[in-house]
Amino acid sequence: MDNTQHSGRRQTATERRRRELLEAAERIVLRDGPEASMNAIAAEAGITKPILYRHFGDKGGLYRALAVRHTDALLANLRTALDAPVLRRDRVEATLDAYLVAIETRPQVYRFLMHPAEQQGQAESGFDVGRHSAPLLRRLGEELAKVISDRLDLGPEGEERARVWGHGIVGMMHAAGDWWLRERPCSREKLVEHLTDLLWGQLATVKDLAGGTGF
């Protein structure tokens, strides 16, 4: 029962409006960080709050809509790095670097994505521990787990191990990147090298310092 070309036209019109709103929201969020107010966003878009709510339901909805765009872009970058036909170590380096380039060039976007600011939703009581600061990180972890599981021969329990590794590596990348971004203690290349060394087992093979406890 679609109403001739009406619904189609209207459809694209509201879609376009929605995109405009998202772009306004993005400008404000990039300026004010994740605690940008709905009022400010509405003002930037030249309108008032209630239409924002009509389009996105609540603040979480807006932020989620905003997030998917950047998330998708980042994921695409990571996937191409992850699929490059080179040595495994080079591939790992390229992937780490892709992530770091992303957070380096758009730190405000990064900050926004990693901290979607209170998208409360589920029941309050239970054990929804750590739901914060990371739908994106969890997704990255799962993606990486899939790649690992698809390409490496991890034997029995391979699935389990791949997921642990996926989330672990993503967490390592994130924490190191976060720290690096705020302290800038070295070049990006150096950081990538150190991290890859860590993943390549240097922690196991490096020698004790003379005078240490000798274990």
Add this chain to the structure above:
Amino acid sequence: MDNTQHSGRRQTATERRRRELLEAAERIVLRDGPEASMNAIAAEAGITKPILYRHFGDKGGLYRALAVRHTDALLANLRTALDAPVLRRDRVEATLDAYLVAIETRPQVYRFLMHPAEQQGQAESGFDVGRHSAPLLRRLGEELAKVISDRLDLGPEGEERARVWGHGIVGMMHAAGDWWLRERPCSREKLVEHLTDLLWGQLATVKDLAGGTGF
């Protein structure tokens, strides 16, 4: 000049009161999560908001005061695991396990510590990227970096490398722990084993799956 033993007595009295308030706050935070309201906490303590503010300045102050207790306890546990006179690999396993035991037994505390909920402070504009979800994680990263740097011979740039590794490992532990806690895909022992394998360079040595791209 000090008023006889008066100020001393009063001192301990206010200290005790402060502890009582902190305990009330803890009960509420453990029940409501990090977004527990000051009103609720005051009610639990049987008083009203302004005295909370007299004692702790603002919400961030209260939460910081609450955090140091648990943080100190956790740090103490980690340090003893980190100082055990055993093989390096066993020490790493023990440390990972100590952390995981902590988050497993008190998930609400863990959630609270990892997400101190908006302790805004610094100027709004700038590049304070990623300040969220981690004064504790950053501290852990620095502590671990120090241990690494003190005990291992990392050659030139050893300091830099130790810090990257410290933050990276902590991030890995945190992300994997967070994911594990909410999905419980395996036993704690298995998780520790997988993570240690990862740190021990298994990612580098494991074989490609047959039919893979062969790199």
Add this chain to the structure above:
DNA sequence: GTCCATTGTTACTTGCGGTAACCCGAGTCT
């Protein structure tokens, strides 16, 4: 022309963090 969906408004409610002004009881000084 009439209908209805969509875009927009103003004006409100609720709940939060935080503060100002005042109250009162217990010890202190003279």
Add this chain to the structure above:
DNA sequence: AGACTCGGGTTACCGCAAGTAACAATGGAC
């Protein structure tokens, strides 16, 4: 004793944010 101050306590408020009616205007469909 009486004045004095000091710290724990209260009520009542401000400002601001999210979110919600309830109502106005525009414009295509029939």
